[in-house]
Amino acid sequence: MIISLDLSSEVPIYQQLRDRIVEGIADGTLPDGESLPSTRQLAADFGINFHTVNKAYDLLRQQGFVRVNRKTGAVVGPTESDEGFVADWTTRARTLLAEAVAKGVPAAEVLATCQAVLAGFDKQGDESK
């Protein structure tokens, strides 16, 4: 999976890395059981501090997207979503949708965008299978 981190963005680098990996899991480029490079290896490939990568991996582990094991390193293995997750995610989705509505994006367009993004994940997932 090709990951680009935008250094001039306001989003912290570890957050960007975490987001890209979650997207990779959703669209099937990082299938269940796929191992991620070690923190040092990935940091060297980017040329960034390995603490940054560590922070992203920690976040992914805490949020239940990867399993970290002393022997095999970080492995993609999302845990099933539970009530807590859905509640938290709904809050964040609410903020995201509010941004569009506040800016006057028509509801139909917001829905169409959501559908297109979901369809994109499905399609890529099928291709990689």
Place this chain on the structure above:
Amino acid sequence: MTTTGVVAHLVLTALLLYLAWLTPSLSARTVRFGVRVPDERVDDPVVQRETARFRTALLIFGGIIGLSGVGLVLAAGVALAPAPVLATILVWYGLYFRANRAITAAKRDQDWFAGLRQAVTADTTLRSDPPKFPWLWLLLPVAIVAASAVIGIIRYPDLPDPLPVHFDANGVANRWAPKSVGSVFTVVFIQAGLTALLCGIGALVCRGPADVDPARPASSVRAHREFIARLGRGFIAFAALIDLGLLATDWAMWSGAPQAETLLPLTLGPILVGVALLVIIIVQRNREPEPDEHTGLSHRDDDKNWIGGVIYRNANDPSWFVQRRFGFGWTVNVGNPVALVTCVGGTLAILAFGLLLPLFLR
């Protein structure tokens, strides 16, 4: 001997000048004379002007060094042949540094990176599925070394004791060594050692760092994979050709009647072909057709990590090696203490081994 010296001097100087001439093609697309430039500035008038100046000056200095080198070798003998080589490297670096300063100044004055989104890119598949080292190709150099060893074993009983190990230009022996496995198989050991070294480098290169261009990541990763596959095979072919050349030396030593005029081309010929092969592989690297991919991101401006455009120092980067900016290859990250100590220690160990080896073989 002086004729050989003059020819060796001219070939070496010409090869170095050619490599220096290729400086702009040896580095990554967005690194011009050691300066990181945005994708759309790769063909900026300043870059073009500096490339033209660099090449003109190189030709002039190259001509002067070539001619004065011939005079030097004729007047003072072949021992001074490394002097023009050193002079060529100094001129190469001097002109490179001048161009580096000029482009850096233009980049700063015109603020080339203004408004660009700088990014870093990596491909995780280069780790989960790294380019494969062509192990099967190893059979080629191994077979040649094995053949050399077998010929040596067959010839061993008939070899004289002491064994002539050095010959003058007329093929008359002028140095002898007691016959032993060490003296008879010296060159075979060198063959085996060089094969292991070159193939080891080839295998390391497969795991080496990739400089993925954030502006066109997919095509850049594809180009990297193709290049590494070619380079791995190139290193093995180079090892095989060196072994072949040294087999000629083996044969000359074991047959006891070396002919300098046939031995020299037989030994150096394959080695030069190998060097040419590697140069072709490296030069073709950046001649990929323009891909139409463009993500809107730009490589990060990392010039401050490069001292004089040659030494890489970045304490934040855990990498041990990064692609060089001057010449071709990889250079150690001196900002990484572990990498630096390992490399300096390793170099010292190899030097010590090289100095002590003749004592053991005696």
